[in-house]
Amino acid sequence: MKTILTNKHISVGTRKTALQCYIEPVQMYGCEAWTISKQIQNKLEATEMWFLRRMLWIPWTAKKTNERVLNESNKRRPLVRIIRKRQATFLGHVMRRGKLEHLVTTGEFEGKRSRGRQREKIMDGLATWFGPGKVSDTLAAVKDSAIT
Incomplete structure (x- = not known):
């Protein structure tokens, strides 16, 4: 999925839809029985931000906060919710x-x-x-x- 999620010729909305359709269900498999501690919640949110930064081509060396990246992409962190x-x-x-x-x-x-x-x-x-x-x-x- 890397070629689709990082392709600049595909719109960001389409890439977000692909993320929601193909990656998030795999990531949340069996989540009904999980016990989510603060540590696991932080890891889930970090994974979500990692995917978003990869889709928007934001390097780790760029000093952008997570809130700024979320504002640029017009997205929230819905995974834990x-x-x-x-x-x-x-x-x-x-x-x-x-x-x-x-x-x-x-x-x-x-x-x-x-x-x-x-x-x-x-x-x-x-x-x-x-x-x-x-x-x-x-x-x-x-x-x-x-x-x-």
Whole structure:
């Protein structure tokens, strides 16, 4: 795809469309089950900027900030937002089903906790994205609708 994304004879809009159609789906494969920490989010955003700089032929030696590059291309960083939306949609399907996946996702199963720092769960990532209290309200609403 390098020859298409860096071709100056193809318009920037067409190159962006090619990026969205061919590269982003591969990059986001299986993202519904990811736990996105701040470090992973930074890597995703860096990859997004790397593709954009390559498409616009901006060398690394040019002292342009990411915000300036985004303004030049009339684009935002949608990748993390799209991943979070997919995770929220997947969570809705899991919560409505109410079986083993629901128990594992919400962490409502019996047993001992493992030693050391606990791993970040999908619910933790969605809680930071939605804001405090919104995920628990959403879960309660989904549970009530599943019961009735």
